[in-house]
Amino acid sequence: xxxxxxxxxxxxxxxxxxxALLRDWRQDTLEFLRHDVPKIVLVVIGAxxxxxxxxxxxxxxxxxxIRKLPPGVRVQQVRTVASVLTSIGVFVISFVAMLMxxxxxxxxxxxxxASAGIAGLAIGFGAQTLVHDFINGFFILLENQxxxxxxxxxxxxxGTVERMSLRNTVLRDEDGTVHMVPNSAIQxxxxxxxxxxxxxxxVTVAYSEPSDKIVGLLKHIGADLRNDETFGQEIVSDIxxxxxxxxxxxxxxxxxxxxxxxxxxxxxxxxxxxxxxxxFEKNNVQPAGPGRIYVMDQGAPKAS
Numbered sequence: 001x002x003x004x005x006x007x008x009x010x011x012x013x014x015x016x017x018x019x020a021l022l023r024d025w026r027q028d029t030l031e032f033l034r035h036d037v038p039k040i041v042l043v044v045i046g047a048x049x050x051x052x053x054x055x056x057x058x059x060x061x062x063x064x065x066i067r068k069l070p071p072g073v074r075v076q077q078v079r080t081v082a083s084v085l086t087s088i089g090v091f092v093i094s095f096v097a098m099l100m101x102x103x104x105x106x107x108x109x110x111x112x113x114a115s116a117g118i119a120g121l122a123i124g125f126g127a128q129t130l131v132h133d134f135i136n137g138f139f140i141l142l143e144n145q146x147x148x149x150x151x152x153x154x155x156x157x158x159g160t161v162e163r164m165s166l167r168n169t170v171l172r173d174e175d176g177t178v179h180m181v182p183n184s185a186i187q188x189x190x191x192x193x194x195x196x197x198x199x200x201x202x203v204t205v206a207y208s209e210p211s212d213k214i215v216g217l218l219k220h221i222g223a224d225l226r227n228d229e230t231f232g233q234e235i236v237s238d239i240x241x242x243x244x245x246x247x248x249x250x251x252x253x254x255x256x257x258x259x260x261x262x263x264x265x266x267x268x269x270x271x272x273x274x275x276x277x278x279x280f281e282k283n284n285v286q287p288a289g290p291g292r293i294y295v296m297d298q299g300a301p302k303a304s
Contacts, residue, residue, distance in 0.1 A: 036104045043104070047097035051090050058086040081141050084166065130167075132184035137166035145189045151197075151263060153190040155181050160263075193262035196236050199269055201256040202245060203276060206286035211252065215241050217283060218256055221275045225258075231271050234264040251288030 062082035141164075146152045150161050152171070157179045159171030169186070171179045205214055222239025226232050237259045245255040260268050280287070 040101050040104050043097050043100045047093050050093050054089045054093070055086055058082045058089075080166075081138075084138060084141075129182070129184050133168065133182050134166045136183035136186055137164075137168075140164070140169075140183060140186070140189075141166070146191050146194070149193075149263065150191055151193045153192070154188070155185040157181060195262070197260050197262055197265040199256075199258040199260060199265045199272070201258070201269070201272060201276075203254045203256060204251050204288045205254070205280070206288050207247065207250045207252050209252065209285055211244055211254075213283075214252075214254055214285065215243055217279055217285070218254060218276070221272070221279050222256065222258070225268070225272060225275060228271075231268055234260050234268055236261060249288075 059082070062078050065078045140146070146161055146164075148161050148164060151159070152161060154169065154171070157171055157173070159173035159177075159179060161169060162172050162178070163170040166183070168183055169181045171181060173179065203214075203218065218241045219239065222241065226235050226239055235258060240257040242255050242257070244252050246253040256272070258265075258268060258272065279285075
């Protein structure tokens with residue numbers, strides 16, 4: 001009986017207080033709509049405008065940089081860096097806007113930020129290598145350490161760059177094997193095709209051959225190759241024949257240096273070797289032993 005009376009009393013009190021509760025709720029709602037909603041709308045609009053402006057500025061800056069570059073694969077690098085910077089800016093603007101909106105809603109941001117910080121630390125410890133990959137990849141792109149199509153040596157692997165991203169670099173070696181190198185494993189970059197490549201030919205002949213004769217023949221071969229319609233355009237400077245590089249065991253070794261366009265040294269090497277062989281045969285140049293022509297690649301390495 002007493003329970004029924006208590007329940008009836010509570011219901012009666014609720015009914016009596018209902019108008020006051022509705023008035024308070026209506027007043028709070030109107031207050032929220034009048035003061036807080038406009039601020040939230042302004043924050044959202046401001047964030048949207050800032051993001052649009054950021055993207056427009058990044059796109060315009062990338063286009064200006066691309067116009068200054070020669071045609072080539074570096075265009076993709078400029079666009080990638082611009083995209084990364086834009087994404088970071090969009091994240092920062094969105095995060096700040098979200099905090100401002102939550103503050104207007106009256107939520108306590110302290111525990112939320114603490115939880116987010118703990119979660120961020122946990123993710124950071126679990127993905128240190130991945131973070132390192134992205135940081136290294138970003139600076140590789142930003143500093144333009146190598147391009148798609150360059151021949152480089154990284155992490156003990158040498159090959160031609162086929163793809164590159166913030167996560168890894170894909171190389172294909174001379175055997176056709178594809179190597180996927182995480183950017184975090186890259187400590188030193190040796191680029192043999194930056195701006196130009198250099199060819200170092202070591203031509204060995206019998207010690208008895210007059211040095212002036214051999215140097216003259218090599219210079220003549222180099223001049224003909226430089227003036228060739230097909231191969232001349234691949235050579236960026238005159239052929240250099242410093243002279244005898246080594247003497248011993250009844251032979252003399254002559255050094256020939258040729259600078260070529262990036263990645264064109266191999267084709268020029270084959271043609272140079274063919275011409276040397278033909279010229280030496282016509283002029284009765286005696287080889288050392290069975291006759292040897294040594295070739296050593298020397299690019300213009302750029303370490304980072």
